Amino acid sequence: MQIERQFAGPLQDTVIQRLRDPVDGTICYLYLPISAPHSPVTSTGFVQYGPNAIGSINCLPGTPVAAPGRKH
Numbered sequence: 001m002q003i004e005r006q007f008a009g010p011l012q013d014t015v016i017q018r019l020r021d022p023v024d025g026t027i028c029y030l031y032l033p034i035s036a037p038h039s040p041v042t043s044t045g046f047v048q049y050g051p052n053a054i055g056s057i058n059c060l061p062g063t064p065v066a067a068p069g070r071k072h
Contacts, residue, residue, distance in 0.1 A: 001019040001020065001021055001028065002019060002020055002021075002022060003017055003018070003019055004018045004019065004020050005017070005018045006018075009031060009032075013033060013034040013035050014031065014032065014033050014034060014055075015031075015032055015034060016029055016030065016031050016032075017029070017030045017032065020062065021062075024061075024062075025061070025062035025063045026059055026060070026061055026062055027059065027060055027061075027062040028057055028058065028059040028060075029057070029058045029059075030055060030056075030057050031055045031056045031057075031058075032055040033055060036049055036050075037049075037050060038050070
């Protein structure tokens with residue numbers, strides 16, 4: 001997947017990224033928070049995020065991007 005564009009999200013501190021698979025043309029939109037509240041760091045070094053803090057993804061089939069052809 002390659003990032004094609006990034007847009008401001010509908011809520012503060014969120015973004016929407018448009019990604020495309022160069023092989024089969026699949027297009028995905030990722031809705032992501034720029035910052036997400038989480039628990040204090042545990043003794044193992046991990047944190048726990050609350051529900052719905054990670055974001056969402058939506059994909060749909062697309063048209064493969066054609067490689068530039070040679071001119072004769």
